[in-house]
Amino acid sequence: MIETRNLTKEFNGLVAVDHISFSVKRGEIFGLLGPNGAGKTTTIRMLATLTRPTAGTATVGDYDIVKDDNEVRKLIGLVSEKIIMYDRLTAKENLWFFGRLYNIQKEVLNTRIDELLELVQLGKWKDVQVGTFSSGMRQRMNVIRALLNMPEVLLLDEPTLGLDPQSTVEVREFIKKINRENKMTIILTTHMMIEADLLCDRIGIIDHGKIAALDTSPHLKRRVSGADTTIFEFEIANLTTNMVSSIQSLECVGSASRDNATRIRVHAHGNNAFDIIIDTIRAEKGKINSVKNLEPTLEDVFLHITGHDVRDNADQKIPMKGHRRFMPRRRVR
Amino acid sequence: MGIRGLISQSLMVTWKDLMELFRNKMGLIMLVLMPIFMMSMVGFIYPSDTSISDVSIALVNDDEGHAGYPSASAMLVAALEQMSTDTGMMTITNASSFDEVRDMIQSGEIDGGIVISSNFTSSLIVGKQGIVTIVTDESNPQMSMSLQFALKEVFEQIGTWVAEQNVQLLSPTTINATNSLAIVKPYSVRTEGSVPGELSYFDFMAPGLMAMTVMMSVMTGLPAAISHEREVGTLDGMMVAPINRLTIILGKTLAQTARGLLQGTLILTLAVVLFGVTIHGSILLIFALLLLGVFSFVGLGVVITSFAKDQETAMMVMMTLMFPMMFLSGVFFPIQQMPWYMQDISRALPLTYAATALRKVMVLGANIGMITTELAVLIGFGAVMTTIAVPVFKRAMTK
Numbered sequence: 001m002i003e004t005r006n007l008t009k010e011f012n013g014l015v016a017v018d019h020i021s022f023s024v025k026r027g028e029i030f031g032l033l034g035p036n037g038a039g040k041t042t043t044i045r046m047l048a049t050l051t052r053p054t055a056g057t058a059t060v061g062d063y064d065i066v067k068d069d070n071e072v073r074k075l076i077g078l079v080s081e082k083i084i085m086y087d088r089l090t091a092k093e094n095l096w097f098f099g100r101l102y103n104i105q106k107e108v109l110n111t112r113i114d115e116l117l118e119l120v121q122l123g124k125w126k127d128v129q130v131g132t133f134s135s136g137m138r139q140r141m142n143v144i145r146a147l148l149n150m151p152e153v154l155l156l157d158e159p160t161l162g163l164d165p166q167s168t169v170e171v172r173e174f175i176k177k178i179n180r181e182n183k184m185t186i187i188l189t190t191h192m193m194i195e196a197d198l199l200c201d202r203i204g205i206i207d208h209g210k211i212a213a214l215d216t217s218p219h220l221k222r223r224v225s226g227a228d229t230t231i232f233e234f235e236i237a238n239l240t241t242n243m244v245s246s247i248q249s250l251e252c253v254g255s256a257s258r259d260n261a262t263r264i265r266v267h268a269h270g271n272n273a274f275d276i277i278i279d280t281i282r283a284e285k286g287k288i289n290s291v292k293n294l295e296p297t298l299e300d301v302f303l304h305i306t307g308h309d310v311r312d313n314a315d316q317k318i319p320m321k322g323h324r325r326f327m328p329r330r331r332v333r
Numbered sequence: 334m335g336i337r338g339l340i341s342q343s344l345m346v347t348w349k350d351l352m353e354l355f356r357n358k359m360g361l362i363m364l365v366l367m368p369i370f371m372m373s374m375v376g377f378i379y380p381s382d383t384s385i386s387d388v389s390i391a392l393v394n395d396d397e398g399h400a401g402y403p404s405a406s407a408m409l410v411a412a413l414e415q416m417s418t419d420t421g422m423m424t425i426t427n428a429s430s431f432d433e434v435r436d437m438i439q440s441g442e443i444d445g446g447i448v449i450s451s452n453f454t455s456s457l458i459v460g461k462q463g464i465v466t467i468v469t470d471e472s473n474p475q476m477s478m479s480l481q482f483a484l485k486e487v488f489e490q491i492g493t494w495v496a497e498q499n500v501q502l503l504s505p506t507t508i509n510a511t512n513s514l515a516i517v518k519p520y521s522v523r524t525e526g527s528v529p530g531e532l533s534y535f536d537f538m539a540p541g542l543m544a545m546t547v548m549m550s551v552m553t554g555l556p557a558a559i560s561h562e563r564e565v566g567t568l569d570g571m572m573v574a575p576i577n578r579l580t581i582i583l584g585k586t587l588a589q590t591a592r593g594l595l596q597g598t599l600i601l602t603l604a605v606v607l608f609g610v611t612i613h614g615s616i617l618l619i620f621a622l623l624l625l626g627v628f629s630f631v632g633l634g635v636v637i638t639s640f641a642k643d644q645e646t647a648m649m650v651m652m653t654l655m656f657p658m659m660f661l662s663g664v665f666f667p668i669q670q671m672p673w674y675m676q677d678i679s680r681a682l683p684l685t686y687a688a689t690a691l692r693k694v695m696v697l698g699a700n701i702g703m704i705t706t707e708l709a710v711l712i713g714f715g716a717v718m719t720t721i722a723v724p725v726f727k728r729a730m731t732k
């Protein structure tokens with residue numbers, strides 16, 4: 001349904017999207033997972049015909065995104081990062097305005113608006129100005145706006161960004177539902193590992209404008225364990241930064257990140273890695289409360305593949321002292 | 334879809350923009366207040382010859398007189414005082430010397446001074462001219478000018494009167510009172526406008542202000558509206574729909590035109606109702622001219638929109654373009670008052686032609702045939718700018 005070949009976008013020398021190639025099957029939910037600035041929005045905007053690629057091509061339903069841009073537009077619905085709603089118009093007026101831009105017959109549009117509003121439980125807010133809505137309600141409006149033309153392809157850019165937990169769950173459920181019931185093809189971007197894990201059939205991990213890995217979630221996770229990497233979580237009562245950096249500098253440790261005051265998460269390679277780490281902690285007089293051997297999460301996959309934590313650029317979280325941001329890459333193909 | 338789709342979708346955009354406008358209470362209030370504010374401000378600040386009143390003047394009478402003759406300066410002072418009580422134009426205080434007058438002007442106590450020279454009477458007696466010096470506050474050129482003008486007029490009148498007396502004394506038998514004036518001042522000049530009634534500054538300003546408001550609302554409103562939508566993200570909602578790219582500017586231009594015409598009508602009404610402006614030409618022609626003004630400015634607005642990435646830049650570009658236009662297009666001050674190089678710049682601005690044409694129609698009652706030059710320039714400018722703007726906009730929209 002969607003295919004990109006070496007899709008590239010440069011902004012004055014900065015390569016935001018770097019020769020991306022992937023294809024999305026009809027009816028699939030495809031996730032682009034990556035930290036802030038990875039190039040997710042730029043990719044979506046190119047597919048939505050809002051930005052011209054610098055190089056490479058892409059097709060949506062066999063239409064070229066540059067040459068047949070208007071045909072592509074008829075096929076897609078876009079839920080962008082920013083809410084596409086006019087605050088001073090009511091819910092109905094907003095949908096009416098955008099619906100008419102798609103030349104939808106007035107009677108058809110009227111019933112469709114009512115249906116869509118009911119679908120996201122906003123029926124009784126129909127004649128209220130969107131400016132007064134909560135962020136959850138606004139995002140639901142934002143999603144149904146993209147469904148007005150009954151698109152075959154839905155592009156969702158960070159659909160749950162900034163939502164409260166309950167709205168997040170609702171929006172995710174809704175995305176699943178429209179995919180299931182309408183066989184809609186969906187591309188979704190997110191920087192949240194859980195979201196990609198929960199929603200996507202396949203996930204493309206995107207970092208610095210490149211797709212670093214592309215597979216289903218279980219397969220991606222298997223890459224970590226298959227690559228002879230074990231994930232341990234140590235609970236150490238008197239954990240110090242010194243201890244963290246000693247562990248990090250070990251040969252058998254791929255990466256170690258401190259989760260909180262007493263917990264450290266370690267990617268270790270090799271059979272005797274566990275003993276070596278325990279010895280190191282003991283040597284620093286660390287009191288180990290507990291050790292867990294964890295199943296890899298997508299977070300571990302990201303760390304394993306890109307060599308850095310997804311949160312490094314995602315939030316403004318201050319990295320730990322001595323934290324090695326870029327580990328030597330061990331990429332498994 | 335073609336042309337019908339383009340039009341009906343553009344109208345949707347217009348409808349949406351106007352809905353937003355009319356639901357924005359603060360914006361509406363500004364929309365109404367702005368012209369009122371502009372007109373009152375400019376109208377009352379602009380100096381006219383009647384605007385001099387209650388000016389404080391210091392009088393220094395250094396005249397030493399001439400033994401055996403009555404003091405000539407006393408007569409002058411009496412005449413001045415008589416005039417100030419009659420007209421309320423000025424209040425006169427006494428001062429001792431030129432230096433004191435200067436100090437008083439510097440401290441802001443007075444607006445100007447009159448110094449009668451020490452040999453005033455004796456000069457007159459021996460048949461020379463009596464000298465009176467007018468001291469003005471040069472930090473306030475407008476006041477200085479008006480004061481000079483008014484006082485010169487006063488002295489001229491007094492001088493004429495004195496001369497008249499003298500002529501009569503020369504030959505009291507042959508010359509009677511009426512033709513002694515004709516001897517001293519053989520010409521009397523009167524002015525009369527080409528249209529009846531007394532014109533005020535508002536008659537001059539209202540047409541220009543209308544032209545400016547309407548055209549500016551397109552030139553500034555269009556970039557402001559589009560860059561605002563770009564920033565909040567709603568522009569993507571329109572761009573992602575399968576519509577002609579021109580739909581957006583067409584629809585928005587219509588909305589801005591409606592807004593501009595609303596303001597223009599408001600100015601017209603205010604000018605007539607509050608400021609006593611009389612319209613001599615056809616109302617229909619006035620609105621046609623305003624629309625033509627809009628057309629001539631749309632292209633420029635679109636070009637600015639295309640180049641300005643965010644609202645702030647758009648605003649800055651518009652401000653830099655707007656201020657020179659406002660002052661150089663003869664909206665507030667006649668072009669003829671400007672130095673020649675400014676007049677040349679003025680002739681390159683479309684607003685100048687719109688303002689001139691509108692003024693001709695409103696004040697002088699001109700018909701279409703009398704404003705062909707202005708019409709040609711406006712149509713030409715609009716056509717050229719639109720031709721440039723359309724491809725530029727199309728390219729800028731999908732970067």
Ligand SMILES: Nc1ncnc2c1ncn2[C@@H]1O[C@H](COP(=O)(O)OP(=O)(O)O)[C@@H](O)[C@H]1O
Nearest residue numbers: 011014016034035036037038039040041042043
């Ligand atoms: N219009 C633009 N002009 C210049 N740089 C841009 C523009 N849009 C995005 N970028 C840059 O491109 C990179 C990728 O941005 P983006 O696609 O928004 O990432 P993401 O959505 O994954 O957070 C970032 O470094 C960003 O600063």
Ligand SMILES: [Mg+2]
Nearest residue numbers: 040041081158
């Ligand atoms: Mg983004």
